[in-house]
Amino acid sequence: MQKIESHACFGGRQEVWSHTATTLGCPMRFGVYLPPQAEREDCPVLYWLSGLTCTEQNFITKAGAQQYAAEHGLILVAADTSPRGEGVPDAEGYDLGQGAGFYLNATRPKWAANFRMYDYVVDELPALVDAHFPTTSARAISGHSMGGHGALMIALKNPGRYRSVSAFSPIAAPSHSPWGEKAFTAYLGEDREAWKAWDATALVGGAREKLPLLIDQGGEDEFLLPQLKPELLRVACEVAKHPLELRIRPGYDHSYYFIASYIGEHIAHHARALHG
């Protein structure tokens, strides 16, 4: 573990760390915000998963989350969106390969050795965080777009592991989204049955825990109709009687300006579950 950045922030510290990820076979960076409470006590952790093209930097520099984490005594961990670097496979376009890991474990030969973001986010990163920072065992997960879907999918696949889950503008049904279809075909192959294990809308019917899903979605989001399709998740939740609060926010787009406008509400939601 190597500390890359450290900044005083709302009475705590915003740091960036680098480490060698064994699940991904490459060096990785992550952001960690330590609230002032972490100087004297263990704190619960909220994991954040970003969207296409992002690194660990987008959330820590644009969302304005630190002030709310300081208020509620939460550690924030911002993961990168894929393995990276020379020797890691990549592809043309911003929506596949580096910067576009989709938080799954790839099975196709080109990608399978490195693109294991599911194992990284669920197991390797939390083990590292718990070993190096003053954490309690209470965890929550959230994210945006590709990462919003990643948070929902990971929570649905891991009953009991997260106290709460939320998402901004998730790619709610990736098997029915051009972004998701491109990525799932490349990482998992043509067999759509294999996709169901990585698609939150397909998973919700079989979820063993009714962890409530909180979603905020901008009403003027340019990707809402062609890519995000939260209505498909809403129907799946209704059929499965799975609790979902889907809030459409008129006037907001897909950007971090939207996230910054509502991140305080999401952090308060997670704090209630994590401190309860």
Ligand SMILES: N[C@@H](CCC(=O)N[C@@H](CSC=O)C(=O)NCC(=O)O)C(=O)O
């Ligand atoms: N560059 C592309 C769109 C890329 C984009 O909008 N990325 C979003 C996430 S989209 C879904 O996962 C993002 O978070 N970008 C980073 C940011 O800081 O805004 C295009 O131009 O169409």
